[in-house]
Amino acid sequence: MARVVVDVMLKPEILDPQGQAVQRALPRLGFAGIADVRQGKRFELELEGPVDDAALARIREAAETFLANTVIEDFTVRVEGEEGK
């Protein structure tokens, strides 16, 4: 079954207090050298049919209207290839 991954991230200009909290925690736990952390969401969509242009167009539409709020978030869509072969 084909998998399409949609990654959703807050736009760079939007403050990400969760990412900042993670970043502040890292040195306390001994993980040094990390300059910045941004936290986002990853959606894994398993398609019933083939990943063709039409299917990808529909997924982009879903990402644009539903999975991401494009007022504050950017998204990327990518095909992950066939799993389990």
Added chain:
Amino acid sequence: MTTRVGVVTFPGSLDDRDAQRAVRLAGAEPVALWHRDKDLHQVDAVVLPGGFSYGDYLRCGAISRFSPVMDTVIEQAKLGMPVLGICNGFQVLCESHLLPGALTRNDSLHFICRDQKLRIENASTAWTRDYSAGQEIVVPLKNGEGRFVADGRVLDELEAEGRVVARYLDLNPNGSYRDIAGITNAAGNVVGLMPHPEHAVEPLTGPTTEGLGFFTSVLKQLVNA
């Protein structure tokens, strides 16, 4: 004829009963609306209440925005029906694009619950005409994701057109841009507000009764219409 004000219940709504009570105390008839029912049952105005509709899954208000009742609310709001979104309801209005901007996690990362002082900036919307511009009120505020954000152009537009309805005073509880607590659409019939006027309508339970004005305002608006 009694004015009918609908209050939508989504799965996870919390403040629908308080909103109904506020509507009743203001002198209107509250009508319970259900998220799966497209029919607004001849109401004259709609309140989208606070809470955690659909568990705030995906983003606050993102799933409610696509519920059947919202199709009709969005359609009627565009035709001029008064709609007030409180807290989660404000989030639903932004997700519906009836209002610009978005509400994101508080800059402190803490859930905030306090009695909050506000200044009513625009007293000419369907929901604020019983206040005077510049009036200060105290109502409860309780949110985890109440930080209003929008790009600079949208913020300038809101300010220039007088569409900031209420601003936080003394303390900005959640990091909202320009201390914005509530905004309206260009027509003034759709208002989104992060604090909770419906919890400040009776001396027994509220810090003040200064929230009642939102509900009496819409009544006056509809009677005069």
